[in-house]
Amino acid sequence: xxxxxxxxxxxxxxxxxxxxxxxxxxxxxxxxxxxxxxxxxxxxxxxxxxxxxxxxxxxxxxxxxxxxxxxxxxxxxxxxxxxxxxxxxxxxxxxxxxxxxxxxxxxxxxxxxxxxxxxxxxxxxxxxxxxxxxxxxxxxxxxxxxxxxxxxxxxxxxxxxxxxxxxxxxxxxxxxxxxxxxxxxxxxxxxxxxxxxxxxxxxxxxxxxxxxxxxxxxxxxxxxxxxxxxxxxxxxxxxxxxxxxxxxxxxxxxxxxxxxxxxxxxxxxxxxxxxxxxxxxxxxxxxxxxxxxxxxxxxxxxxxxxxxxxxxxxxxxxxxxxxxxxxxxxxxxxxxxx
Amino acid sequence: xxxxxxxxxxxxxxxxxxxxxxxxxxxxxxxxxxxxxxxxxxxxxxxxxxxxxxxxxxxxxxxxxxxxxxxxxxxxxxxxxxxxxxxxxxxxxxxxxxxxxxxxxxxxxxxxxxxxxxxxxxxxxxxxxxxxxxxxxxxxxxxxxxxxxxxxxxxxxxxxxxxxxxxxxxxxxxxxxxxxxxxxxxxxxxxxxxxxxxxxxxxxxxxxxxxxxxxxxxxxxxxxxxxxxxxxxxxxxxxxxxxxxxxxxxxxxxxxxxxxxxxxxxxxxxxxxxxxxxxxxxxxxxxxxxxxxxxxxxxxxxxxxxxxxxxxxxxxxxxxxxxxxxxxxxxxxxx
Numbered sequence: 001x002x003x004x005x006x007x008x009x010x011x012x013x014x015x016x017x018x019x020x021x022x023x024x025x026x027x028x029x030x031x032x033x034x035x036x037x038x039x040x041x042x043x044x045x046x047x048x049x050x051x052x053x054x055x056x057x058x059x060x061x062x063x064x065x066x067x068x069x070x071x072x073x074x075x076x077x078x079x080x081x082x083x084x085x086x087x088x089x090x091x092x093x094x095x096x097x098x099x100x101x102x103x104x105x106x107x108x109x110x111x112x113x114x115x116x117x118x119x120x121x122x123x124x125x126x127x128x129x130x131x132x133x134x135x136x137x138x139x140x141x142x143x144x145x146x147x148x149x150x151x152x153x154x155x156x157x158x159x160x161x162x163x164x165x166x167x168x169x170x171x172x173x174x175x176x177x178x179x180x181x182x183x184x185x186x187x188x189x190x191x192x193x194x195x196x197x198x199x200x201x202x203x204x205x206x207x208x209x210x211x212x213x214x215x216x217x218x219x220x221x222x223x224x225x226x227x228x229x230x231x232x233x234x235x236x237x238x239x240x241x242x243x244x245x246x247x248x249x250x251x252x253x254x255x256x257x258x259x260x261x262x263x264x265x266x267x268x269x270x271x272x273x274x275x276x277x278x279x280x281x282x283x284x285x286x287x288x289x290x291x292x293x294x295x296x297x298x299x300x301x302x303x304x305x306x307x308x309x310x311x312x313x314x315x316x317x318x319x320x321x322x323x324x325x326x327x328x329x330x331x332x333x334x335x336x337x338x
Numbered sequence: 339x340x341x342x343x344x345x346x347x348x349x350x351x352x353x354x355x356x357x358x359x360x361x362x363x364x365x366x367x368x369x370x371x372x373x374x375x376x377x378x379x380x381x382x383x384x385x386x387x388x389x390x391x392x393x394x395x396x397x398x399x400x401x402x403x404x405x406x407x408x409x410x411x412x413x414x415x416x417x418x419x420x421x422x423x424x425x426x427x428x429x430x431x432x433x434x435x436x437x438x439x440x441x442x443x444x445x446x447x448x449x450x451x452x453x454x455x456x457x458x459x460x461x462x463x464x465x466x467x468x469x470x471x472x473x474x475x476x477x478x479x480x481x482x483x484x485x486x487x488x489x490x491x492x493x494x495x496x497x498x499x500x501x502x503x504x505x506x507x508x509x510x511x512x513x514x515x516x517x518x519x520x521x522x523x524x525x526x527x528x529x530x531x532x533x534x535x536x537x538x539x540x541x542x543x544x545x546x547x548x549x550x551x552x553x554x555x556x557x558x559x560x561x562x563x564x565x566x567x568x569x570x571x572x573x574x575x576x577x578x579x580x581x582x583x584x585x586x587x588x589x590x591x592x593x594x595x596x597x598x599x600x601x602x603x604x605x606x607x608x609x610x611x612x613x614x615x616x617x618x619x620x621x622x623x624x625x626x627x628x629x630x631x632x633x634x635x636x637x638x639x640x641x642x643x644x645x646x647x648x649x650x651x652x653x654x655x656x657x658x659x660x661x662x663x664x665x666x667x668x669x670x671x672x673x
Contacts, residue, residue: 045534046505167622195392195561197619200605222535225607252609266539268568270606273588278543279568282536285504 005074007183007216008034008057013069015052015061024289026052026064028240034184039210039217041231041248043224047286049240050220054186058101059088075100076183099129102177106189108169112161119157122176129180144175148205167198171205178209188220203230224267228252233323236260239287239297242317246324256326259298296329304330346418347555348381348404348523354412355399359627371626373399375579381523384549386556388570388587390563392623395576397559401525404557405444406435417442419522440470440519447528449508453500459511460496466519474519481518489514490544506537510544517548527559542568563606567591575599578624578634581653585660595662597639633665641666
């Protein structure tokens, strides 16, 4: 496949959760593309729909319900697949899971089964997807563990998850996710539970594996610094919608959407002396999911609110410059006049 | 801050907490884990002292020892109280400790598990007052309403239960509970690490405002260096139970003298694309039950020489108010 080819094309994705108090739309009209060999970062605060979006790509969005939209995946073995049409428990999606789309979960403590050795768990992926025997699979598991810098992998495959540290477990998780050389790796906050020094090692490892294997990564995080380091392009989500999508250098150098600006301002800068200065704070909190605001979802907290427009009309995600998309009336208006 | 104005509030001297490691069922104690090992620092009134380090470095244990949640295995904690005079906390009996408890309060990390779901906000925030004794119970409701308002919550929330509040609001309730008895020292153990970025900034600013208006002293425990830099006047970097560097916040961040501090600062992912992560901190935190010889940090240290494997460096002053435990700290600073 040529470089930069689109392998995942998501269009107008809508996912809702059915709750006692009513339906909650967790992902609302989300469209984006993932290109071969690219790292796409998704950032946003809790409840913005970043994890659900990623999970729907493997069809593990339950108990959420995929209401509409398309997830077109360029599979190696099956050709072009519309993942949204697949049965979440069916044969076809299971063919894709882990073999072509794999995932690294947030909690290295709970994402491995406690009752099986690493050798068993990692080799199971291989024996399920390839016609190989157990011994061969174990050998390959050892190799993949060695590739993620695990010391003494021969010993590790006989060990159980509780016997090793969180950082090591997350390494094993990455080894397991990459063992079938998937085209897409979904990393859902893989370093959030880890210490800074372990985090930087895991980030280096992911970047290195991504370069050698040419994997595309969908990297989800609430930590803007981490995303700035690993991603090629970044999407910022708020209340189930993409508010800004731009190449990493543009997003952090000249953020456009007021939410992105506020988010960047609200992290203390480690290279700055604060003395008696205060942080610029985004007022209010994320709205209750049952009372979705009218118009722009961000308008109740927005410092640049235009009355009569932002609280009435929902802005569309439009291109403001090359590869930059913003959903904000400030930019949509200027685009119309120019 | 002017040195003459500094008024001592808490002295921690040579604090140790060694947890026994149990062997198998019939074995006796097999060894000790030195969670906190010879930690010494001073807290000054109306300032913020930060404790920072990776998990397992003993920062939380230090905070808990000051709260007297557990008894230290060694060392002294001296509290300078303007009413009762100088008190040695670690030597006090639980009964004698009671009147002091309202003066040292704690803010917890997880706003979801630190509030009892079956108590109303009034009961939660009022509990320290009830525990402090009858003389603190006058104006009970007014005191609670006032502290809720100071913490940025409406006094109308008093009869609601914690489930009705968001994470940020819950943390405000936790802050109100800590401050209702007008404490002098507040131990804040990772108060913002469970919160979203925008809420985190609100809580940090609230803590700073409350410090200004109420003259609070914070012992601020966190793993996030940027939060520590924003909040703290002075700080100590801990590694496996020991302080490796201590000094004014600006000195440590601008001129880190210990290789561990330097490593930690260099690997923080920054949003500024010009300053990429450069130097690496390889390996993992040393195992506290099986410590390396000499300097605990030497297996990960890029400057390590032979002496680091043999001799453990002591914390010494390299300039005013800046202490480092490293054999080569002066060379690192280029002095």
